[in-house]
Amino acid sequence: MPTLDLTHPLATGMPVYPGTEPVGVEPDATLDADGYRTTRLDLDSHAGTHVDAPAHLTDGPALDEFPVERFRFDAAAADPRPLDARERVDLDAVRAALTVDPAEVDVVVVVTGWDRHWGDERYFDHPYLAAEAAAWLADHGCDLGVDTVNPDPTPTERAGEGEPDGFPVHERLFDADRLVVENLRGLDRVPDRFELHAHPLRFAGADASPVRALADTGDADSDGNDHGD
Template sequence: MQPLDLSHPLATGMPVYPGTEPVAVEPRATRESDGYRTTRLDLDSHAGTHVDAPAHLTDGPSLDEFSPERFRFSAARVDLRPLDPRESVGVDALRGGLAVDPAAVDLVVAVTGWDRHWGDERYFDHPYLTAEAATWLAERECDLGVDTINPDLTPTENADADEPEGFPVHETLLGADRLIVENLRRLDRLPDRFELHAYPLRFEGADASPVRAVAYAGDERR
């Protein structure tokens, strides 16, 4: 397998979590006018393909407190397709879909296929993990990757009154000092076992950061 880019490009007007300031990627200097090119990036730390730190919701560490090796994951994918909008994914689905022992990897990547809705309002009515599924991952010291904007439910006008509220998946995983990689794409092209590199920008107190998420076949560390 050739290295596979799993990141959405940063672009003006790209999807962001409801209530987040929009992303702007704008030229600031041009070769014609200034003799050189520069670009201004105006974005939230949770924009695009990004990794969440425990500091996002807990008193845990920020991204800059981890060594670079922490963002080089031994990963396994679990194909959960097909899924309906706002459908829950429980422990049985995770356990039954994994072809790899979760204790043997750092990261479980959940394939919902929802990246096909990127740029569409349907993207926000994605499937989600249950709190029990998050606990199951945390107990096995697994980080989580998703091809959705959120492993928890995202509020939209299509929400039901009896749906879970808040961020139980975030709270469970981040509370266990696990990491969450969100807004991945092209996960259907991955093998059952691979290595993922997703290095964040380094800034003090980073609660999250955009990443260039790149997958490699196998696991070079083992």
């Protein structure tokens, strides 16, 4: 079964949510100096491709309180493109972009194509989901995946008037004990329906964790490659 890697590699200086400590991925021991290799990872729990738990913003469960099967998702892609910077993706757009009933899947991944801006400032001026769309997904028992740093608007100097403050999309989902997978990449390559694996690291009280996000597509990719790094 072909597998697509939807994960941004962890690397020193990679993009992080504004105000978050930078990521460091550096050699700690080397063959020449120590006779073995180790690597030091300095990173926030929300760095890179990661999954958010309700404990991030509420008194809801942390990641370690979910069964491990919870992170293997029957996924559907919703592709409402083309989208402009900081464009609001409303409920009608999500409904129109879906080819399946959201009640039939575990997670809906919204394809914005904004992962193409990974590494530059425009990445933070991504499209964002309307709160009512998030509530609709939660009502259907769906988690959410996005190829942006945030399903809510990310504050930058280019923010527009009328954009919601805070994290209304997160809140609607977390109130229903749903999960949010952020900073996915390559969603333009997934079919309308696929299996998503996004297993977090195991640590107590995890509000979020980096994941290796993989898509089992069930069909051969058009160029015969799995696009892994």
